[in-house]
Amino acid sequence: MRSYAKSIALYERTKAHLAGGVSSNVRYASTPVPLFFERGEGARLHDVDGNVHIDYVLGNGPAILGHAPKPVIDAVARSLAEGQVFAGQHPRETELAERLNRLLPSAEVVRFATSGTEAVLMAMRLARAFTGRVKIIKCEGHYHGWSDQAFISTKPSLNEAGPADAPVPVAGSPGMAPSVLEDTVVAGWNDLAALRRAFDLHPRQIAAVIMEPVMVNGGAILPHEGYLAGVAELCRAEGALFICDEVITGFRVGLGGAQARFGAKADLSIYAKAVAAGFPLALVAGRRDVMDTLLDRGVMHGGTYNGNVQSMAAALAALDELERDGGALYRLMEQRGSRLMQGLSSLGARHKLPVLVQGFPTIFQTFFSRAAPPRNYRESMACDRDTALAFHRALQEEGIRVNQRTTWFLSAAHDDAIIDETLAAADRAMARLVQH
Numbered sequence: 001m002r003s004y005a006k007s008i009a010l011y012e013r014t015k016a017h018l019a020g021g022v023s024s025n026v027r028y029a030s031t032p033v034p035l036f037f038e039r040g041e042g043a044r045l046h047d048v049d050g051n052v053h054i055d056y057v058l059g060n061g062p063a064i065l066g067h068a069p070k071p072v073i074d075a076v077a078r079s080l081a082e083g084q085v086f087a088g089q090h091p092r093e094t095e096l097a098e099r100l101n102r103l104l105p106s107a108e109v110v111r112f113a114t115s116g117t118e119a120v121l122m123a124m125r126l127a128r129a130f131t132g133r134v135k136i137i138k139c140e141g142h143y144h145g146w147s148d149q150a151f152i153s154t155k156p157s158l159n160e161a162g163p164a165d166a167p168v169p170v171a172g173s174p175g176m177a178p179s180v181l182e183d184t185v186v187a188g189w190n191d192l193a194a195l196r197r198a199f200d201l202h203p204r205q206i207a208a209v210i211m212e213p214v215m216v217n218g219g220a221i222l223p224h225e226g227y228l229a230g231v232a233e234l235c236r237a238e239g240a241l242f243i244c245d246e247v248i249t250g251f252r253v254g255l256g257g258a259q260a261r262f263g264a265k266a267d268l269s270i271y272a273k274a275v276a277a278g279f280p281l282a283l284v285a286g287r288r289d290v291m292d293t294l295l296d297r298g299v300m301h302g303g304t305y306n307g308n309v310q311s312m313a314a315a316l317a318a319l320d321e322l323e324r325d326g327g328a329l330y331r332l333m334e335q336r337g338s339r340l341m342q343g344l345s346s347l348g349a350r351h352k353l354p355v356l357v358q359g360f361p362t363i364f365q366t367f368f369s370r371a372a373p374p375r376n377y378r379e380s381m382a383c384d385r386d387t388a389l390a391f392h393r394a395l396q397e398e399g400i401r402v403n404q405r406t407t408w409f410l411s412a413a414h415d416d417a418i419i420d421e422t423l424a425a426a427d428r429a430m431a432r433l434v435q436h
């Protein structure tokens with residue numbers, strides 16, 4: 001058995017001075033306590049107890065080049081002496097904006113923020129200002145940050161969530177203003193008819209539809225063929241904006257994100273995480289006429305750290321790596337991730353466990369279910385989450401770190417030897433599951 005004694009002791013000590021012992025509630029989803037890590041190196045994390053983990057959490061997505069990627073940390077180190085924040089512009093912002101506008105399918109212009117949560121708030125405000133409407137449709141099970149406006153029906157219990165064809169908005173946290181629920185319409189995802197119904201129930205009141213293009217937070221579920229293009233078309237017909245939250249998929253499933261892969265185009269898109277390979281950067285990209293309201297109509301967006309020198313340097317260096325040789329790193333990651341997905345599937349069959357592996361090679365989830373692969377939040381909730389949690393624990397014991405839902409993020413540092421090591425560990429972890 002691996003020991004976590006030092007993490008447990010440090011967590012107890014931390015709780016006395018850091019509220020709840022963590023800096024983000026998301027970290028409570030960790031076994032046996034929120035773990036303390038001393039350092040990350042490529043695909044591996046070293047915790048304070050001396051355990052080494054092959055890391056498939058990757059900070060929940062950002063570390064696309066692995067931990068402490070040399071080209072990025074060198075670029076950031078070189079930028080440090082230039083300063084950090086000026087309450088003024090820095091030429092790297094221009095350079096990065098130009099580059100992003102070239103790479104992102106829906107970007108006529110971009111605006112930088114610091115976290116995904118804030119960028120979502122900016123996109124919602126822009127949509128409301130541009131359309132003069134208030135309500136926003138969001139999809140059940142999708143996560144768009146922890147703000148009052150967005151943390152709605154992200155993980156509702158099924159007895160609160162209402163019928164599948166008319167879900168009710170459920171506040172995700174105590175302390176949220178009840179009024180936000182009046183401005184939010186919840187629809188089932190991957191279902192154009194459900195979206196049409198939501199529009200019909202609120203004629204000419206919908207400012208925007210927001211969704212993850214791939215439902216990563218509810219289980220790496222891919223959109224049906226034509227679904228995203230259908231959403232864009234429906235929004236256009238209804239005079240609403242389509243906001244695509246690519247915080248996870250952006251720069252992870254390819255340079256152009258999920259929209260390039262599925263041939264869809266949103267009015268506003270949100271990127272964060274992988275774009276700066278671990279440094280804090282988020283952005284809204286989108287239509288010039290919508291984004292110009294920031295200047296023309298004084299739609300407010302601020303942020304002390306937006307466009308800070310180090311995040312800009314990190315993103316430029318990360319894009320150098322990701323763009324090299326026509327995206328060679330993505331081709332490698334796709335090959336290795338596919339091998340991992342197939343390997344996990346075959347191991348499931350060998351151990352007679354109902355393992356379903358769903359998603360992209362760079363971001364996928366293992367489900368335990370004898371039913372067809374889940375297509376939305378409710379179907380994903382119907383999968384066997386206790387066995388997923390047991391698999392997470394068994395993997396951790398074998399030196400593999402995935403989150404408690406068993407989502408797997410891949411980085412360019414996960415080379416073939418690491419994939420082999422992972423599959424051997426997963427074999428032993430599945431054997432443990434079968435024994436219990």
Ligand SMILES: Cc1ncc(COP(=O)(O)O)c(C=O)c1O
Nearest residue numbers: 115116117143144145245247248
């Ligand atoms: C799809 C999506 N949108 C928004 C966010 C919020 O981003 P941040 O944690 O940077 O505020 C997340 C975070 O995981 C996310 O997965």
